Amino acid sequence: MNNPIIWLHGDCLSPEGPAFKAHPEAPAIWVWDDALIDEWQLSLKRMVFIYECLLELPVVIRRGDVAAEVIAFAKESGANQVVTAESPSPRFQDICREIKRSHPVEVLPPEPFVRYDGYIDLKRFSRYWRVAEKYVF
Template sequence: MLHHRIICRLPIPMMSWTACCFRIVRIIMANLIILHEDALRLSHPIFNDDTKSLSDHSDWKKPVFIWDPDYFADAGYSFKRLVFIYETLSTMPVDIYYGKMDEVIVDLIQDQSVTDIFIPETPNPQLYAFIDFVSRLGATHIIDDDAFVSLERTPDLGRFFRYWNKVKKAALSPDGIRL
């Protein structure tokens, strides 16, 4: 689907000054990948061709990371972790934007004519509110990560609890009595 809007009117030099034409510019609807600290690797499924097939639009903007100092302060990230995040981002083809996540994403969506937004799945509850906010701004696709480990069978969790039931009194006692 083509979307057009009038940008400006330009006179045609060979015609009279009273005649003018409209310069029509095609607005390309774009896709945007928003990264967060739980998906800082190029092998993440968000960069796969399978993800790109989820959208009808062929224009993909450069992935973005929003550096929100308030978010990092609330998360309690240490200086070393922030350095690690920044150094990892510097090795990736990502634009880093500084500011409040909600404000920056609204500006990006408006400025770049974004219609589809792709965000990696995260277990981080602080990012859930941001993802919920973004989902109200446009079509949002949450991309699951590959499993870190695939187990052939369900682990026997009862084994740990049998052990814990034997040692919990000693482990939780103030003097640390050993069994």
């Protein structure tokens, strides 16, 4: 029997994301990634925006090592699988590899917000939006 949890990350914070659509009753987790916050020097403004998005979702919020927290949540929930959305983040594959040591990971493609094949700097939303808005409107 399929009994997944959903791992939410910063590249798919929507209740319409593929993991929620595929498993609407599954418990979900978000983990504040301490290493990423330090590496990218995320601003308080961006973290508040993310937190406000999270408050609108049925999600457990934790902080620390992402893979370890996702695995712990899966075990606590009695889950036999972790479901998440694709991410272009360089850390994403490493985190998935670590989770796979304990649980299978299903990575679902999100519906693209824009169709663009060029490079976009994902560290700052404003840089992303300058490119994306040309394709949205």
